[in-house]
Amino acid sequence: MTLANCILLASLLFSIGVYGLLTRRQAVAMLLCVELMLNAANIVFVSFAHFRGGPGQIFAIFALAITVAEVAVGLALVLLLYRKHGDTAIDLASETKG
Amino acid sequence: MPPWLHIFTLELAVLGIALLVLLCDALSPLGARALGWLTAIGLVAVLVASFAVELAGSAPHGVYVSGAWVLYFQRLFLCAGILGVLGSIDWLETRVARRPAEYLVLLLASLVGMMLLAGVRDWVLLVVAFELMGIPLYVLCAYAKLDGPAREPKLAAEAGLKLFVTGAASTALTLFGLALVVGASGSSSLDGPQSANVSALTGVGMLLVLAGFGFKIGAAPFHMWIPDTYQGAPTPFVAFLSVAPKAGGLAALVVVLLSGWSRQHELWAPALAVIAAASMAVGNLFALPQKDARRLLGYSGIAQMGYVLVALCARSEQGIAMAIFFIASYVFTNFGVFLVVHAAAENSGGHSLDEIAGLSRRSPWLGAALLVFVLSLAGIPFAVGFWAKLFVLLAAYQAGLVWLVVTGVVLSVVALFYYLSVARSTFMADGRSAEPVRSGLPLRAAIVLCLAAVVGLGLWPGPLLAEATRAASAFAGGP
Numbered sequence: 001m002t003l004a005n006c007i008l009l010a011s012l013l014f015s016i017g018v019y020g021l022l023t024r025r026q027a028v029a030m031l032l033c034v035e036l037m038l039n040a041a042n043i044v045f046v047s048f049a050h051f052r053g054g055p056g057q058i059f060a061i062f063a064l065a066i067t068v069a070e071v072a073v074g075l076a077l078v079l080l081l082y083r084k085h086g087d088t089a090i091d092l093a094s095e096t097k098g
Numbered sequence: 099m100p101p102w103l104h105i106f107t108l109e110l111a112v113l114g115i116a117l118l119v120l121l122c123d124a125l126s127p128l129g130a131r132a133l134g135w136l137t138a139i140g141l142v143a144v145l146v147a148s149f150a151v152e153l154a155g156s157a158p159h160g161v162y163v164s165g166a167w168v169l170y171f172q173r174l175f176l177c178a179g180i181l182g183v184l185g186s187i188d189w190l191e192t193r194v195a196r197r198p199a200e201y202l203v204l205l206l207a208s209l210v211g212m213m214l215l216a217g218v219r220d221w222v223l224l225v226v227a228f229e230l231m232g233i234p235l236y237v238l239c240a241y242a243k244l245d246g247p248a249r250e251p252k253l254a255a256e257a258g259l260k261l262f263v264t265g266a267a268s269t270a271l272t273l274f275g276l277a278l279v280v281g282a283s284g285s286s287s288l289d290g291p292q293s294a295n296v297s298a299l300t301g302v303g304m305l306l307v308l309a310g311f312g313f314k315i316g317a318a319p320f321h322m323w324i325p326d327t328y329q330g331a332p333t334p335f336v337a338f339l340s341v342a343p344k345a346g347g348l349a350a351l352v353v354v355l356l357s358g359w360s361r362q363h364e365l366w367a368p369a370l371a372v373i374a375a376a377s378m379a380v381g382n383l384f385a386l387p388q389k390d391a392r393r394l395l396g397y398s399g400i401a402q403m404g405y406v407l408v409a410l411c412a413r414s415e416q417g418i419a420m421a422i423f424f425i426a427s428y429v430f431t432n433f434g435v436f437l438v439v440h441a442a443a444e445n446s447g448g449h450s451l452d453e454i455a456g457l458s459r460r461s462p463w464l465g466a467a468l469l470v471f472v473l474s475l476a477g478i479p480f481a482v483g484f485w486a487k488l489f490v491l492l493a494a495y496q497a498g499l500v501w502l503v504v505t506g507v508v509l510s511v512v513a514l515f516y517y518l519s520v521a522r523s524t525f526m527a528d529g530r531s532a533e534p535v536r537s538g539l540p541l542r543a544a545i546v547l548c549l550a551a552v553v554g555l556g557l558w559p560g561p562l563l564a565e566a567t568r569a570a571s572a573f574a575g576g577p
Binding site: 017034071 | 237252258271274276284285286
């Protein structure tokens with residue numbers, strides 16, 4: 001296992017997250033894709049810290065805490081969408097237009 | 099008490115107000131009006147205190163540096179907070195009368211995040227402050243009562259979700275980029291790599307971070323969320339959302355690019371110039387066909403951020419001073435215009451341009467206020483927006499960015515079309531409704547404050563310009 005492999009893995013995860021975010025139409029699935037992207041960042045942090053030292057571990061812990069707060073709000077918003085529409089398809093949320 | 103704690107006096111005071119509001123709400127049902135005034139008066143007291151208290155200094159390991167630069171932004175955020183609270187009181191009382199305290203507390207929490215942003219010199223602190231600013235905004239966006247009038251809650255849920263998805267994705271972009279930059283340099287300090295040539299991995303990381311910032315400040319091509327969010331979220335909150343987080347994002351962007359990564363400017367300067375030009379073009383051209391006042395103002399805001407970025411492209415101390423002068427002018431002008439739109443729409447029932455037409459017959463003073471704000475946004479002389487645009491373009495010209503200056507000037511002529519058509523329909527056209535506009539005292543007070551700032555600074559830009567120059571030189575010269 002080398003640093004390059006870890007970064008490659010993280011990049012792949014990140015790309016899958018971006019792809020899913022752009023193609024998925026369910027709000028919960030989009031939330032999961034954002035999670036993938038955020039965790040890819042954590043893998044990079046931790047693998048740099050493992051192979052080269054530095055503040056990566058601390059950064060990853062802070063990133064985790066922030067992610068949790070963000071996802072809590074995100075799930076609340078999905079719940080709000082569900083209560084208004086009875087479904088969580090993101091296409092329901094397209095009433096604004098210009 | 100550690101000897102450096104005094105540099106966080108203002109943030110702690112704002113946090114104190116938030117706790118006080120929560121406490122008052124828990125102990126006795128004061129109602130939206132009393133809590134709102136309490137918050138506004140508290141913020142005014144903090145603003146006054148910022149002139150009296152000694153705040154300069156730095157936290158251990160230099161992770162946070164306070165001084166003239168930070169104070170300039172903190173006062174601006176406090177002004178935005180005061181206007182935001184005053185503008186929301188009537189809306190809170192009529193629409194969400196049973197839970198006004200959470201709205202105010204979330205607004206104050208976001209304000210604390212912004213106030214921290216300008217002084218951070220460490221990546222961990224920067225990310226935390228950014229999220230402290232951002233996460234309350236997602237909640238506030240969807241803060242319409244579930245059983246409110248017809249489409250309002252649905253639109254608010256949509257607005258909140260769109261802001262959340264773009265915001266969370268941009269956080270992920272920033273963090274992934276940061277992981278590459280911080281991992282390679284081995285330090286979480288904002289001072290970037292020493293050499294101008296960085297590895298490809300660090301370069302990619304820097305550009306990802308720049309894209310993340312682009313989302314936060316709503317610059318093209320990262321602007322998709324702006325019009326939809328502005329249309330769906332509660333209008334008094336949109337007034338706050340359209341100015342304060344952008345000023346916060348700008349403060350962080352200046353610190354990161356011109357202090358941390360100043361040696362790698364060959365990498366990010368071209369990208370920044372393209373983002374600036376694209377924002378001016380997309381914002382001004384897409385604003386032309388808009389029928390909804392909030393969407394139009396959203397696109398106009400994208401264009402205005404483009405002008406700010408033009409000043410950053412100059413990479414000079416003067417450029418920084420002009421950028422922060424511009425953002426101060428933008429805060430007061432855009433706040434005012436959104437609050438006038440809100441006041442007009444509360445009576446006529448809609449935010450479309452047709453429904454705002456003929457506003458001067460329904461309320462001459464609101465019509466006049468709208469005219470002043472729109473002319474300031476368009477950059478007509480003797481409103482503060484004129485000086486802001488002029489100074490920004492001058493700074494870019496002196497840095498030799500002629501193509502950006504030409505783009506900016508041409509597109510601000512295009513902008514005249516839609517700004518003046520709003521002004522024309524306010525005064526000339528017959529509106530759908532002839533009912534006189536009634537608005538509450540706090541909302542009127544907020545509009546008058548914005549009006550005073552726009553006209554006052556338009557006639558005497560000197561004091562603010564001197565402050566901005568002082569802040570920029572404090573920034574360039576270290577703490």
